[in-house]
Amino acid sequence: MLKIKEGSLQHWAIRIVGFALLALLVIYIPTQSETARIGQFASAFTLIIAAMSLNMVLGFTGQISLGHSAFFGIGGYTAAILIRDHGWSPGYTFYAAAVIAFVVGCLIGLPVLRIRGAYLALVTLAVAVLFPTLLRWKKLEWLTDGAKGIDSVKYDDLPVWPILGELKGRDGRAVFSYWLGLLVLVIVYLVCRGLIRSRVGRSLIAIRDNETAAAVMGVNVTRTKVLIFGISASMCALAGVLATLNSGVVTPDGQFVTLLGSIIFLLIMVVGGAGTLSGPIIGGLVYVWLDNTTRGIGTDSSGVLGFVFGWTDQSPATLILGLALIVIMLFAPTGLMGLLRKLTRRIMTIIPRDISPTQ
Template identity: 40%
Template sequence: MALPITVHEGTMPHRGIRLGRVALVVAVVLALPYVVAPYRLDQVTGALILAIAAVGLNLLSGFGGQISLGHAAFFGFGAYTTGILVTDHGWYPPVAFVLGMLVCFVVGVLVGVPALRLRGMYLALVTLAVGVIFPSLVRRFDSLTGGSAGLFGISFDAPDHAYFAGRAGQILWLYYVAVVALAVSCLLVWNIMRGRTGRAIVALRDNEPAAIVMGVDRTVVRTVLFGISAAIAGLAGGLFAVDTGILTPDSFSLLFTIYLLVAMVLGGRASFWGPIIGGFVIYYLPLWTGELTDGPAAGVLFGILIIVMVFTLREGVVGGLGRLGARVLVVEPRRPTPRFDLSEAPPVSADQGIEPAACQPRQETAAGAPLAD
């Protein structure tokens, strides 16, 4: 069969392909624990956590077009909120995650306020300040956070069930928790972006004056967007706390934010799969280069690989995959809605028959005949 295969949007084959894609992801997620060794699964959990944070950053920077160099701080706020609540107050971790997200939302909205007046480099500097201050704050309030020595003993024990027994069971448990958290984050972003608010977010990024004269409330959209992005990063932080068990301020340095930015750009900004793939790339790339060579050479190789990827995949991994996919499969958009809209017709009684007027083209009542030819 000649490639690419063309399917029409909304037809059975198209729906089948979309469903198949989801089924494939679900299958991989469920099969993974049975195929890989526990320590490998532990790594996947680490990559998932990075992916969640990248999903959060992508909402703000990819879709919203606002740069943040402070996302390590939101990740940290989430991690320490969860860490302190679980260790000192014995909270159930999921409840601590939610509170951590709320804390991050509030901090995010506050940081988003200067974003109303600043953009580009200036906004980058403000968020950079937030990112730089955070590790110092952790050290300053060491009675609460454990300071440089660290906060220990944070855990989210698996339910008492044979399936999650032992050390391998605990790894499996955290893997599933991370999968669910990533799914929730993605659904949240997807829900925002596919609707009215999503259009407003893209409009503000793309053409701010036009967005404002459409009636988009810039203040609300920008600050809430910042808050939600921070909350998702905070959720990732909470997971990080229970996954590693130890929090030290060094984990939340500027380097972490840079990793997130690289993950977002490499994966494909303003796409749904981009930050997830990017999260995995940025997690595994240093591991692989570290296995290949030792010492400084690993870092150099890592850097070179990133440069190569940025040059070869301008729209990120997702963009590259999309181009590849287009050679195999093309989805033809649905045809425009028919001009004759019978749902508009006045109710007709059985003996009356259909009035001719009920079948008139809609443009009779609209603004006139076709113009833009």
């Protein structure tokens, strides 16, 4: 087994090689894959961002939220309304959505975060259920177009980014979605990382581990919780904007706008590893892969899964997902990230830098 000191030459070498491999992969995908595959990655990025935002609240702070689909929807609708009705350029809608969702997140968080545990789960569940009915409400139809939702959110001018070359047609749009999604993903990841490694992050973890103890140690529990709820809401709204820009449609029944969305974000977070920074990334990629491979099983009855599920016309995707989730909770409660860490620990350990105070 290898023992490597943090900050040593080998450590840096491993880091640089890892980063280079990742960068290669990221560039390889949009240049060498078919359009549909690129689109799948773009939607995976959206889900990863949403799961990361949930991870800040649930994974790091320990506050259950089933209401994130509402924030996703707020982002999606903000973008759709601003682009279609007010002629905004798509880029600026990110800022608007983030600000609106931050305010709404804080407003919801302020009363809601007094409530704990199972009660919090049920109240945020109510938020998720209320949001689509609010969108369908007759009195708000002037804004949201009611039950049919807003379609044809169009923007013709794909920006010319010199590195990417010229983007044209459906392929171009998919490639553009991919890079835009990746850009937002990287920004959100860096913000999360910065937050977690700062004083705020330590307060979050303190609150998760023991709220009363955290308060005694001088953490302003209410302020921290509300703040992180707001930040998380605005991150989730960014994911919503991305989804709208990718598909051009938002409806109150949209998969991620309803409670199902919250459940999927939670699933991705848990599968990847709650309370880890890169967990949602692994979880999101696995989810989209699983979703796309299992979707087709019901219709064509070939292979092992086809044999097992050949008797039904319905896709067993959700059933498989549920079973996978139970298996993961049984055998790897820390998610895939936890498994990965265990594996790497078999091969090498990284000895942390000496942090004893200097003279």
